[in-house]
Amino acid sequence: MTQLLLFNVTNGLIIGAFYVLMALGLSLILNLSNVINFAHGGFLVIGGYIAYTITPYVGFWGALLIAPPLTAVIGLAVERVLIRPLYGRDPLYSLLLTFGLAFIIEDGTRFIWGAQGKPVTIPAFLAQPLSYEFFFITGYRLFMVAVVLFTVALLFLLLRYTRLGIRIRAGTLDLETVSALGVNVRALRSLNFAVGIYLAGLSGVLAAGQLGLEPTMGAGVLMPSFIAIIVGGVGSLTGTLLGGLLIGVASGLAAVFLPAASEAIMYVLMAVVLLIRPRGLLGEEGMMT
Amino acid sequence: MLKRNFLSRISRRTVIKGAAAVGALQVTSPFIIKALGDTPVKVGMVDPLTGVYAAYAQNEVTGAKLALEQINVRGGVLGRPIELLVEDSANDVGTGVQKTRKLIERDGIQFLIGDVNSAIALAIGQVSNEKGILHIVSGGHTDGVTGKDCHWNVYRVCNTTSMEANAVAEQLFTKYGKKWHFITPDYAFGHTLQQAALKDLEKFGGTMTGNELTPLGTTDFSAYLIKARAANPDVLLVLPQGGDMINCMKQIAQFGINKQIHVAGLQQELESLEAMPPEARVGTWMFEWYWKQPGVPHVEKFVADIRKMNFSKVPTARHWFGYTSLMTYALVANREKTLDGVKLAKALGGFELPDDVKLQPNKCYYRAGDHQLMTSSFVGQAKTAGKDDVEDLFEVNTVVPGDKTSPAESDTGCTLQWPA
Numbered sequence: 001m002t003q004l005l006l007f008n009v010t011n012g013l014i015i016g017a018f019y020v021l022m023a024l025g026l027s028l029i030l031n032l033s034n035v036i037n038f039a040h041g042g043f044l045v046i047g048g049y050i051a052y053t054i055t056p057y058v059g060f061w062g063a064l065l066i067a068p069p070l071t072a073v074i075g076l077a078v079e080r081v082l083i084r085p086l087y088g089r090d091p092l093y094s095l096l097l098t099f100g101l102a103f104i105i106e107d108g109t110r111f112i113w114g115a116q117g118k119p120v121t122i123p124a125f126l127a128q129p130l131s132y133e134f135f136f137i138t139g140y141r142l143f144m145v146a147v148v149l150f151t152v153a154l155l156f157l158l159l160r161y162t163r164l165g166i167r168i169r170a171g172t173l174d175l176e177t178v179s180a181l182g183v184n185v186r187a188l189r190s191l192n193f194a195v196g197i198y199l200a201g202l203s204g205v206l207a208a209g210q211l212g213l214e215p216t217m218g219a220g221v222l223m224p225s226f227i228a229i230i231v232g233g234v235g236s237l238t239g240t241l242l243g244g245l246l247i248g249v250a251s252g253l254a255a256v257f258l259p260a261a262s263e264a265i266m267y268v269l270m271a272v273v274l275l276i277r278p279r280g281l282l283g284e285e286g287m288m289t
Numbered sequence: 290m291l292k293r294n295f296l297s298r299i300s301r302r303t304v305i306k307g308a309a310a311v312g313a314l315q316v317t318s319p320f321i322i323k324a325l326g327d328t329p330v331k332v333g334m335v336d337p338l339t340g341v342y343a344a345y346a347q348n349e350v351t352g353a354k355l356a357l358e359q360i361n362v363r364g365g366v367l368g369r370p371i372e373l374l375v376e377d378s379a380n381d382v383g384t385g386v387q388k389t390r391k392l393i394e395r396d397g398i399q400f401l402i403g404d405v406n407s408a409i410a411l412a413i414g415q416v417s418n419e420k421g422i423l424h425i426v427s428g429g430h431t432d433g434v435t436g437k438d439c440h441w442n443v444y445r446v447c448n449t450t451s452m453e454a455n456a457v458a459e460q461l462f463t464k465y466g467k468k469w470h471f472i473t474p475d476y477a478f479g480h481t482l483q484q485a486a487l488k489d490l491e492k493f494g495g496t497m498t499g500n501e502l503t504p505l506g507t508t509d510f511s512a513y514l515i516k517a518r519a520a521n522p523d524v525l526l527v528l529p530q531g532g533d534m535i536n537c538m539k540q541i542a543q544f545g546i547n548k549q550i551h552v553a554g555l556q557q558e559l560e561s562l563e564a565m566p567p568e569a570r571v572g573t574w575m576f577e578w579y580w581k582q583p584g585v586p587h588v589e590k591f592v593a594d595i596r597k598m599n600f601s602k603v604p605t606a607r608h609w610f611g612y613t614s615l616m617t618y619a620l621v622a623n624r625e626k627t628l629d630g631v632k633l634a635k636a637l638g639g640f641e642l643p644d645d646v647k648l649q650p651n652k653c654y655y656r657a658g659d660h661q662l663m664t665s666s667f668v669g670q671a672k673t674a675g676k677d678d679v680e681d682l683f684e685v686n687t688v689v690p691g692d693k694t695s696p697a698e699s700d701t702g703c704t705l706q707w708p709a
Binding site: 008106117118119127138140214220256262264 | 343475532535539566
């Protein structure tokens with residue numbers, strides 16, 4: 001039993017790492033632009049399908065490098081054309097827009113690549129368990145965790161030490177003052193959106209190796225990512241990180257005791273956190289008013 | 290300046306309005322496949338063209354379109370052409386019911402086909418029953434459709450979950466062992482499938498080491514697989530379908546579980562195998578129809594015909610479901626020389642499909658007592674790669690006739706209530 005618990009906690013951390021990558025992108029966009037991006041799962045799908053399309057030419061590693069920036073470019077165009085006009089309005093507008101966009105992306109993918117799922121093959125040496133005992137830790141899962149760790153570290157360094165990062169953080173707290181100080185807020189929002197979508201694209205490539213590539217695959221990972229943000233606390237990226245890992249472990253543990261509740265447990269966790277600490281674990285009071 | 294303003298008004302507002310109108314039209318009017326001639330016989334098809342079962346649904350529609358073409362070339366139904374109206378149930382019970390009502394009340398269809406999703410199939414079966422419209426469930430497997438929830442007007446082409454379980458269970462038990470562990474999708478289809486297999490297992494004297502209920506749309510199966518392997522069964526039965534099954538099989542292959550435990554399932558589809566990477570195409574399964582049947586008459590022609598409409602891809606069981614559903618209607622209506630729902634429903638009891646429609650070696654007929662098509666099960670092994678054709682991903686070992694896999698009519702729980 002202890003072994004089973006240990007297995008599932010480790011496994012939960014691995015799954016959680018993946019949620020973190022998705023949730024951080026969502027969180028970046030939400031914090032700076034007040035846009036609840038329901039199309040985030042759609043961008044994950046786009047990233048995955050771009051990877052599927054270019055893999056025959058550039059291989060898995062090439063796709064891992066090329067697909068996320070391509071997704072970010074699409075994201076940039078979407079932000080420029082569709083989302084920018086809504087910045088001044090109630091967040092409900094952008095929520096409805098991205099909600100519709102999610103359907104459009106799903107149907108668009110189905111139209112271009114077909115309704116039937118596509119197989120993505122990962123390098124053989126990654127597709128094997130590391131040991132007989134810990135069979136659920138495959139090379140690919142470890143690789144995913146490594147990519148997530150590296151990306152998260154890079155993101156935090158970017159936010160902490162670069163001018164762009166400092167402006168994003170400042171903008172999160174008080175966008176009007178940042179604007180008054182002469183920062184081009186439009187460009188800042190666009191860049192920030194692109195970074196968020198880049199993370200979605202990267203998640204897409206990683207997910208394509210782990211899951212079946214299907215037009216509907218975005219929906220399955222979108223909700224856990226939102227929950228990660230809410231549990232961690234809106235406005236706090238560290239909170240999002242923590243939230244993602246926490247729900248991963250919680251659903252892993254639930255699978256041991258009450259398998260059918262492994263999905264519901266996330267919502268229960270969210271409800272409990274909201275009851276005890278409405279701002280989320282590391283959220284600051286007054287964010288997202 | 291004036292001109293510029295005018296132009297910009299046209300180019301923006303008008304275009305947007307125009308686009309919106311065109312968009313709205315697409316949404317509100319059904320996708321009609323027109324046939325030549327006057328007063329066509331309208332046939333409705335409700336299937337989840339979007340959502341997780343979209344690939345299956347679209348293939349069923351393609352199959353029905355082939356049937357439509359062939360029927361109309363041969364003179365239609367009672368000399369009238371058939372018109373097929375396809376509606377998207379969006380994999381949602383409410384939407385499915387609403388679309389069915391619309392097809393019957395507004396479009397005046399005479400015959401209904403659908404749905405892939407068992408829950409929707411049951412729900413729209415109630416609507417068609419209330420309206421007295423002959424209805425063939427093309428691809429929803431849960432027992433109830435031709436079991437305790439059966440109706441006088443509802444027939445079914447695809448297998449019941451019990452038939453699927455019975456087709457594979459004995460072979461699994463004798464060949465691979467008596468301790469079974471289940472991974473079951475947590476909804477109507479999964480439950481009846483698992484119960485049917487468990488019933489067989491207990492009958493043979495085997496034991497179940499566990500049953501993992503996985504919510505529909507589960508992406509990560511590792512926690513369940515950890516439990517399953519810890520239980521050390523002889524056979525691991527993977528019952529989820531569609532994307533869930535693909536995710537589960539991918540993870541089984543990556544964890545190397547298939548090298549320690551025999552992996553099997555009760556229903557496999559070509560759409561799913563094609564979406565998996567080669568290493569995940571393993572295990573013992575049953576197909577409800579398979580495109581490679583050397584020596585069986587008319588199969589090759591059907592494969593060639595579907596290839597023409599399907600980007601050169603071979604037909605799957607889903608194409609055959611759609612095709613057979615519509616063909617059945619045309620055949621029985623032309624034989625009985627009527628479109629009357631009750632008369633046709635009565636005539637379909639015991640109706641045997643001809644060779645060019647059944648496309649399988651065994652006898653294939655609709656049972657009168659529960660309205661279930663006695664169709665074969667193709668039991669065999671998944672292949673990692675096709676030899677002569679990239680889509681030949683299944684090795685058929687045996688083709689079991691439907692009346693061998695189906696429970697007796699008296700055991701299905703179906704009591705048909707005919708209108709007075």
